[in-house]
Amino acid sequence: MQKIIDLFVLFIISITVTAQTKFGEPEVDPIQIQKNFSDWSAYQSKKIMLSRDFIAFDSSKEISKETFLDQLANGSFIPIRLESEPRMYVYKLFEIQPNSDTSIKATMNQIGFDALKNYKMEGTAFPPFSFKDLEGNLVSNESMKGKIVVIKCWYIHCTPCIREFPQVNKLASEYKDRKDILFVSLAEDSATQLKTFLARKPLSYSVIPDMKVYMNEALQLNSFPTHFILNKEGLIAKVLPNFESLEVALAKESR
Template identity: 40%
Template structure:
């Protein structure tokens, strides 16, 4: 894909809140705690050379999408290598002056370090980091707290509320019909639903911006195995603070938000972790 197209898509995500995403780098075997033991001399050093990250927008985007996962419980460091809180790290990134540098760690934990964005950096890289880190900070502050109260009726008339879902793990997918990325991930989400078929302690609920009738028409042509709730733009905007689509939330059996993520593979991983507790 050519650079002008990439920049245009990035700007749409940043400033309009559209759902279109860049192509994902192929890194299917990447896990949080996998990988060979490293030479101790590499600890604290960048996994990818900094000049390679910022040589152009394509390189930055490939690095950012494959290496940076703000939803993870990473260890954060400032520019001098001093440990800092995740909240302060995200807040500093939101200035648009720094980018997160993935560095080698002494253990299995993800380590990110603040790195100054060079003067000759890819256009829009700083703007993207600024917006993405702001969004991540908002959702990070929601983790460990009760999900905002809800009382939904899906298109089939089934009721879902903060009260009647207690004791169950609830997954929300936030989307809308005219969102290509939202539709593209549905087959993967359907596989996840089928994987846990028969588990009455897991609920898959999609919150859509669209009214009931267009959703019914859409779902006659497109298989989506989540229960679907119409007209939820206000709840997603004001309560869940959704900035871009699709977006996913996982709520534990006590009604507490565990994590929120952008990608289908990530929400499945978070669900597996929750079930393993």
């Protein structure tokens, strides 16, 4: 009987070890990357996309994405990607070192907070919406029904928002023959300001002005740009912080 118990324990240990090691080593040294804020920030912004679908691990086991994001928002951890297949994303939590720049923890907590808030919006209905764009066309929950909707939230003086214009314009062009996909943007600025600005820097989205109150109160946004993808049922499929995440998520949603 003891032998059976021992074999069972070994089996459980084997499964646990396999679960932890079936993915490779961290792609960067978790301690070395924390030596200075610039190196960590560059890695975080280029390699970690918390809005995408990924497999999440704490120090010893697989956990839910929500738990993982909660740890980033409220704990003292950074995420590092584990080596894996090219199209598979596996992130693991590593403790922030006591001697690391305090800006790493503060920044990571804010990134985690935003990512957790965005994740919790997925699957919920997009808030009631009925506004006119710069061309006088009514855009509403009703008019968007039955379509995949890509929404960019931005304002004129947001440098990252403007920097991605060429990329989002190219994306809109790639999907121009898809009549079931709409590209809409919500801007804080007035119609007059937007018309002057967009004459110099065109945006291939339907642009809706004076959306500051709606974005602050209904969407509760605190970072820009923010992108939404709505599915054909009018539910929020994804909330995304940048073009790179948007491109990947739209390709998946539009299959």
